[in-house]
Amino acid sequence: MAHKLRLHFCGAAGTVTGSRHLLDAAGRLVLLDCGMFQGVKPLRQLNWAPFPVAPSKIEAVVLSHAHLDHSGYLPRLVREGFAGPIYCSEATLDLCRLLLLDSAHLQEADADYLNRHGLSRHRPALPLYTVADAHRAIAALRPVPFGQLTALPAGLQFRFTRAGHILGAAIVELAYPGASLAFSGDLGRYDDPLMPPPESVAASDYLIVESTYGNRRHGTESVSDALAAIIGRTIKRGGTIVIPSFAVGRAQLLLFHLWQLKQAGRIPRDLPIYLDSPMASSAVDVYLRHSADQRLSRHDALAAYGVATCVADVEQSKALDRSPMPKIILSASGMATGGRVIHHLKHYASDPRNTVLFAGFQAMGTRGAAMLDGARTVKIHGEYVPVRAEVDNLSMLSAHADADEIMRWLGGFSRAPRHTFIVHGEPDAADALRLRIKDELGWRCHAVEQAETAVLD
Structure with a gap:
């Protein structure tokens, strides 16, 4: 007799971070994604809360892709007792090696900085997990080919279908x-210049669908036109363009567009471009190793990703701030x-x-969201820094499908x-998508809430 499957939503419910969906098949537990909560303090604090079940009871994790809001809690899960396999695509494994170690290094470094400067109320400030925890999580990664x-336990089976989004991302x-x-x-x-479009799913009895841009359409303005205009007016002022960029996916896409602009002579060919993120530089190497998973030819990929000078160490990074010359700095996060x-x-x-140029969605509670909302100051390392630079956003540069593209993908069922x-x-985005699915497709659907449980017959 077929057993019922219980689905527990442990994250990414009412927010865009902390993707964690727990499957319970007659007491056998499998986790879909294991993401970190990011954004406002109440969300970040959820990373420190006990997991809804003992991690030691979870038998496997299936990972959709490498971004930290989907993978970043893995080292903590391992630290708390998880000992099973973590299934992912081959490119996701390579990217997780970078992202999880970088996340752990940053957390250890931030805790050390706070402790040395007495900037934390906690004595001592602790990282969510350590580099050693990240290494243990990476050792549990098991690559699975698409298709x-x-x-999985309890008679479950899975396969990966290409999602586009970033290298290795899977449905x-x-x-x-x-x-x-x-x-x-x-x-x-569907028109990403680097990644293939998301593949259709023929049919499924139940569906969990993202809604990051469920209430928005991406701008139709040309990325190249917007980027050229922003760079042009900034260097005319003698300023520097600082681009906070996700190290995986967004940084590579920005390099591609900057390469195209230089090739076309739309920005000065001698304008220095710096990629000040060791992880983004390493991610470029991963993208080159998996060239068959993307649209660019290897020749063009080498040229595009080589448009920037990679900044290797902290001293070189500090030197960028001492230089008065106009330049572009791409740096995480x-x-x-x-x-x-x-x-x-x-x-x-x-x-x-100067210009601070964001490159896509900014989650509520982040510095990026505050600056785009017009904040006159931002708090950095305990100090309030005035924001007088021009602040812009290339919203059309998102790697996420917008509302129309989500509906297009759903139309493939x-x-x-x-x-x-x-x-x-x-909440607004999820509810807007709910209404479109209900009104345009006639499907039964709802936006889930944190800690909600559903029984799948």
């Missing part, structure tokens, strides 16, 4: 006795929540000659799922 059916299609479940992960764009870009913002944000669960979106 291969792979067994997860699960089968269990009597029914099936599809999880979109993060869907990519994309929402200005940590990393080297924080030091650049501290130096450049107060000067009206041959029949309606029994129920669609809407996750990974702010």
Whole structure:
């Protein structure tokens, strides 16, 4: 007799971070994604809360892609007792090696900085996990080719389908006795110049779909036109452009556009461009190793990703802030929540000659969201830094499908799922997508809430 599957939403419910969906098949537990909560303090504090079940009872994790809001809690899960395999695509494994170690290094470094300067109320400030924890999580990663059916506990099986979005990103299609479940992960764009479009899913009894841009359409303005205009007016002022960028995916896309602009002579060919993120530089190497998974030829990829000078160490990074010459600095993180870009913002944000250029979605509560909302000051390392620089956003540069593109992907289903669960979106975005699915497709759906449980017959 087929057993019922219980689905517990442990994250990315009412928010775009902390993707964690727990499957319970007659007491056998499998986790879809294991993301870190980011953004406002109440969300970040959820990373420190006990996991809803003992991690030691979870038998496997299936990972949609490498971004930290989907993978960044893995070292903590391992630290708390998880000892099973973590299934992912081959490119996701390579990117997770970078992202998880970088996250652990940053957390250890930030805790050390806070302790040395007495900036934390906690004595001592502790990292969420350590580099050693990250190494243990990486050792548990198990690569699975796209399209291969792979067994999980309790008779479950899964396969990966390409999602676009970033290198290695996957839609997860699960089968269990009597029914099936599809999880979109993060869907990519249909016209992304680097990544292939998201592949269709023919049918599924149940669906978990993201809604990051569920209430928005991406701008139709040319990325090249917007980028050229912003760079042009900034260097005319004698200023520097600081671009907080996600190290994986967004940085490579920005390099591609900057390369195209230089090739076309739309920005000065001698304008220095610096990639000040060791992880982004390493991610370029991963992108080059997996050239078959993307649209660019290897020749063009080498040229595009080589348009910037990689900044290797901290002293070279500091030297960028001492140079008065106009330049472009790409540096992680994309929402200005940590990393080297924080030091650049501290130096450049107060000067009206400069520009701080964001490159896509900024989660509520992040410095990026505050600056785009017009904040006159931002708090960095305990100090309030005035924001006098021009602040812009290339919103059209998102690697996420917008509302129309999500609906286009849903239109590829041959029949309606029994129920669609809407996750990974702010409340307004999730509810807007719910209404479109209901009104345009006639499907049963709802936006899930944190800690909600559903029974899948």
